Amino acid sequence: MSEAATREADTEARDLLEDVVRIPSVSRNEGEAAQRLADFFEAHDREVWLDEVGNVRAPADDGVLLTSHVDTVPGDIPVRVEETDDGAVLWGRGSVDAKGPLCAMAVAAVRTGASFVGVVGEEVDSTGGRHLVADRDSEPDAVINGEPSGWEGITLGYRGLLGGTYVATSESGHSSRPENNAIQDAMDWWTAVDDEFAHDEWHPVFERVTCKPVDFRGGISEDGLSVEATMDVQLRVPPEYTTDEIREIADGYLDNGTVNWNDKVEPVMQSPRTSVARAFRAAIRDxxxxxxxxxxxxxxxxxxxxxxxxCPMATYGPGDSDLDHAPNEHIELAEYDRSVSVLEDVTDRLL
Incomplete structure (x- = not known):
């Protein structure tokens, strides 16, 4: 049995996690799980409410804001606790992404007096996070965001996202004609963009712009007079670029067609020397x-x-991120317990 599994179980924290994992909370349907979190804070005599978009708001000491997301991607994984040689394992959708981090932060917040927000919609468009920053009168002194990193991991950087929809139309004609139709225009544009950002396999993925078409619709229009093509695309943006710079490069390859760039999230890279990063390193070692x-x-x-x-920030939480959205999503409860202890320690240091 591992050292982590021999530690005394954190029953309160485990009960909360199992309850929240058992409540489905696919994006746009987080209400019941959010209420279970609110009940947890009320039981600890904390002020708490669900705001107009459904976020769980439990303000307190803004020296640290602990926040993670309530929603999950779809997927029915039967919830169960399984005993193994290395300790108990909780199976279920969201156990890793991100109900493990979410519940660990809720427990740490009631034990330390830190502020807490459980946000909605992270898996689709960050509805809750965007509302939170727009709704607050002032920024917190520090932020700890909850996503799986493993209990010894501290996430300081994320790539950004540029998403858009390409649309082109051409006159219909016999397929033997040599001129491009709209479908070929779409393919040519995307190939040029993809080639622009091509890297060899040794270049770190985090430092690349990666290009993915995520949906394509095309063919003869209903009236038979034109060929239409619509393609939804996403480009992941490393910190050396802004989304506007990537958009300008991609637009430069447009010959026919237009792109409506409708989703922009800037990349982030925090210094390892911030107060938050230092507190995590010390707590994990302790x-x-x-x-x-x-x-x-x-x-x-x-x-x-x-x-x-x-303000300084980092992302932290228990769980193996390789299990995000996976059909075998599960979390080791001993690791979850240890992450709660680390979060309490870090929060106390920062407060």
């Missing part, structure tokens, strides 16, 4: 771990907070 710094190739609500607030 709990017997070896801290390591992470850069994630996706995006999170930390991108939103870093754009709006000029």
């Amino acid at each position: 709990h017997g771990g070896e801290p390591h710094l992470l850069r994630k190739t996706g995006t999170s609500d930390m991108n939103v907070y870093a754009k709006a607030w000029d």
Whole structure:
């Protein structure tokens, strides 16, 4: 049995996590899970409410804001606790992304007196995070965002996101004609953009612009007079660029067609020397771990907070991020317990 599994279980924290994992909370349907979190804060005599977009708001000492997201992606994974040689494991959608980090932060918040927000909509458009920054009168002194990093990991960087929809139309004609139709125009534009940002396999993914088409619709129009093409695209943006710079480069390859760029999230890279990063390194070592710094190739609500607030921040939480959105999503409860202890320690240091 591992050292982590021999530690005394944090029953209160585990009960909260299992309850929240058992409540489905796919994006746009977070209400019941959010209410369970609110009930937890009320039981600890904390002020708490659900705001107009559904965020769980439990303000207190703004020396630290602990925040993570309530929503999950779809997927029915039967919820169960399984005993293994290394200790108990909780299976279920959201156990890693991000109900493990979410509940660990809720427990740490009631034990330390820190502010807490459980936000909605992170998996789709960061509705809750965007509302939070717009609704607050002032920024917190520090932010700890909840996403899985493993209990010894500290995430300091995320790539940004530029998303848009390409639309082109051409006159219909016989397929033997040599001129491009709208479908070919779309393919040519996307190939040029993809080639512009191509890197060899040795270039770190975090430092690349990666290009992905995520939907394509095309063919003869209903009236038969034109060929139409619509393509939804996403470009992940490393910190060396802004989304506006990437948009300008991509637009430069347009020959026919237009792009409506409708989703922009700036990249973020925090210094490892901030008060938050230092507190995490010290706390993880004090709990017997070896801290390591992470850069994630996706995006999170930390991108939103870093754009709006000029304060130190990091992302942290239990769980293996390789299990995000996976059909075998599960979390080791001993690791979850240890992350709660680390969060309490870090929050106490910062407060």
